[in-house]
Amino acid sequence: MLKRLLYRAHAAVFRVDGWFKQRFTSAGMLLVGLLVLAGVFGVNTRANLAYQLATLAMGLLLVAMLGALWFRPAISIRRRLPRYASEGDPLQYVIEVENHSRRVQRGLLIQEQVQGSPLAAMVGGGRLVSYSNWVAAVRRRIGARPRALPVPDVPPGGRVEVRMQWRPLRRGYVRLAGCSLLRPDPLGLFYARKHLRLRESLLVLPRRYPVNWTAWTGELRDKPGGLSQAASTSGVEEFATLREYRPGDPLRHIDWKGWARLGVPIVKEFFETCFVRQALILDTSLPADARAARFEAAVSVAASFAASGPAAMRGALDLVFVGTSVHRVSAGAGVASIDGVLEALACVESQPQENFAMLKDCVHERAGELSSCVCVLLAWDDERRALVRSLRRSGVPVLVLLMNDGDAESSPEPGPMADQPARFKVLSPQGLAAALAGLAP
Incomplete structure (x- = not known):
């Protein structure tokens, strides 16, 4: 029971931490830290003026966050995924971003959203207790940790390509839930966000190393007739040479072009490979x-x-x-x-x-x-x-x-x-x- 409560606390902290890291820019995170410090030291308004700094920081953050409410870009996306990826190897593919509005879309970033629940990492045989180990297990179970990448300016009615790159953390299917479009506010503190739903799956093959088989x-031990057995399912036969027709040769082995060219029946001879x-x-x-x-x-x-x-x-x-x-x-x-x-x-x-x-x-x-x-x-x-x-x-x-x-x-x-x-x-x-x-x- 105690471990379950601990894992739920880990999940709550993980979600809040993820929201802050996705929505605030580096300058915004610095301002949030400044707000917390100023709030702590400015509790006693008579002792110092730190509360004024906290008020200023809060005002700037509120203005930046309110500006994100009007972010409604008319944009669609399409992925061009490869057939497979490999665990631990960089994965590259292209996302097409199309602008359906009459305005140029500038300053956008795009980030893949991978489907997965943090509570799925509750299983672990009691080994995953510390928050850092738990976070590592969550990220591995989800399978990827894509970063936001800049999008070139998208002209009205036009489209651009963004080359995505991230590294799969495990084998198996990685479920892509969609993409987040991000745009920083004019103050550069907070990202406006729009989620574009696009569910797809990508199969990640196991990590492989060179080996001398x-x-x-x-x-x-060669098996005579084995290739014939394989050929019965795939239609593959081993060709040896051409020769003249002999009574009893199957008609399907006759080389009709050779017969027409030479004027005598010619057949293809096959050999049985081990x-x-x-x-x-x-x-x-x-x-x-x-x-x-x-x-x-x-x-x-x-x-x-x-x-x-x-x-x-x-x-x-x-x-x-x-x-x-x-x-x-x-x-x-x-x-x-x-x-x-x-x-x-x-x-x-x-x-x-x-x-x-x-x-x-x-x-x-x-x-x-x-x-x-x-x-x-x-x-x-x-x-x-x-x-x-x-x-x-x-x-x-x-x-x-x-x-x-x-x-x-x-x-x-x-x-x-x-x-x-x-x-x-x-x-x-x-x-x-x-x-x-x-x-x-």
Whole structure:
């Protein structure tokens, strides 16, 4: 109960602080501070003249705030958003501002408004108590903190473009509620504001780092006929050469242009290519005593391997993880784009510990199809060791990436990976980019 009241007090302070920072200019904030100080020292009007300074400051602020009531610009906006953004990378896009009035609109600023409630950060397992930590959690949960940017002068009936730039703070969907148009008063103290509603969503992909996928493929087991299986869903076939027609050749392979040019039947010959199927297993069952940063680091590791893999692969990549059920998302040659895998990783959430059994059963069923496997695990208990042991018994080369919280703890025993210690790596959220870049078999 006490924590709930504390969080509600944090939310109230956060809203008031946000309103002041958005509506007052730097000079206005300075004048507000002067008003407070003068009011404190000017309580006794007989002792000093500070109350006169407070009265002057209050009068200036009231005039500036009253002037904002007449701010009614006839303006519309339109965004040109990219398909994706990436966590931690600067996002750039354009907003078109159109003036529907007969007056030139000067001195405007525009600021994105991101949808989100401060009270959503009340959950936190009792860790987020101080106001600074709570504010950091709110901003991360909302997903962005765009700043106001100046708008060029907009002529009557004309339009201008404003290049927006901000940095997404988390993966997943960022909900854009609209934009605020701001204009300072003639005294430069207070911003008049008009909210333009324009709801859109932007998918933010997980943070990704360079990683050398091919160094970990090992002796891949090619699957004859696998590409034909992929071609059955995508219509892709491997062309080899042209030759003369032989009885029994399918008519769909006849090269009609070659026949017309040479005067004899010519057919296209295809060869059956071996098919490589890589598996990327993401453990979503976060232990109760683990920090959320461990799971986010695991998602980033999986996204890094997914983004680096298809460029070096001749087959498909299967991402396997557990949500409300077991999900298997495929990408690669003749299957689908890697975008689907990254979209799934952008929206994945941690699950209860008992859901890991569902993941283990799914992997066991398809172990015979795999050429190699990368396991990104959140713990190293008996269930996860049994999964790795089962994959190795099936002859699948395995790379185990075990995530921890970065605490000073002893490295766990490799268990079923004891004979291949180079393929058992312990990673932490701190210095993840350097750790992935330095991975070497």
